[in-house]
Amino acid sequence: MPGSGSGRGAGRRLVSRRGRSASSARWLERQLADPYVRRAKAEGYRARAAYKLIELDERFGLLVGVARVVDLGAAPGSWAQVVRQRAPGATVVGIDLLPVDPLPGATFLRGDVLAPEAPAAIAEALGGPADLVLSDMAANTVGHPPTDHLRTLALVEAAAALAGEILRPGGAFVAKVLAGGTEATLLADLKRRFASVRHAKPPASRRESRETYVVAQGFRG
Numbered sequence: 001m002p003g004s005g006s007g008r009g010a011g012r013r014l015v016s017r018r019g020r021s022a023s024s025a026r027w028l029e030r031q032l033a034d035p036y037v038r039r040a041k042a043e044g045y046r047a048r049a050a051y052k053l054i055e056l057d058e059r060f061g062l063l064v065g066v067a068r069v070v071d072l073g074a075a076p077g078s079w080a081q082v083v084r085q086r087a088p089g090a091t092v093v094g095i096d097l098l099p100v101d102p103l104p105g106a107t108f109l110r111g112d113v114l115a116p117e118a119p120a121a122i123a124e125a126l127g128g129p130a131d132l133v134l135s136d137m138a139a140n141t142v143g144h145p146p147t148d149h150l151r152t153l154a155l156v157e158a159a160a161a162l163a164g165e166i167l168r169p170g171g172a173f174v175a176k177v178l179a180g181g182t183e184a185t186l187l188a189d190l191k192r193r194f195a196s197v198r199h200a201k202p203p204a205s206r207r208e209s210r211e212t213y214v215v216a217q218g219f220r221g
Helices: 007-017 022-033 035-043 050-060 078-086 118-126 145-166 184-193
Strands: 068-072 091-096 106-110 130-135 167-177 194-200 212-219
Touching: 035 050, 050 078, 050 194, 050 212, 068 078, 068 118, 068 145, 078 091, 078 106, 091 118, 106 118, 118 145, 130 145, 145 167, 145 184, 167 194, 184 194, 184 212
Parallel strands: 068 091, 068 130, 091 106, 130 167
Antiparallel strands: 167 212, 194 212
16 A cells, blocks of 8 residues: 555555566556546446546547547547447447457457558448547557657558548547657648647546647548
């Protein structure tokens, strides 16, 4: 327990660390202490990331009146849960390399967003132009910030390209980026194609995390 010097508190920490690396033990302790993790469990969300979308929606009104939503990097499905709760009539199509447990009202495709056939498969499942394209994708980090930024930026660029193919005029695009923001060329492209482009760091994003979100609204087609 925090601040406890008792043998019982230390013993519980030792048990949680048994058989774990130092990094995984730190991750476990952070999870156990995280109020968003506890809240997600209590409220039935699949991951704490649900609150990032909730907070972005409360600030930008992303889910108001949406009928078709694309969720890139959908696993484990917490963003799709939020969409279905806040826009119950919306069709949600998600895609991820990992399997995603079924969710009523949502279709999850297992595949690579970067694959040439991905846009057509998503469009077919969606049944019409998207109102909103969401991307919480991030590349696996290697611990070298410039490299991590570039690897995740490549995913953001792919997500933006896909959004340009399937968004309806007036639609919106949201994507996670790492510290360094959105690369100048991509940002300029988004500003040409959207009426409004802003960066936001929702409160649910951990303070020490280098992630932020680019929010582009008013797609010009």
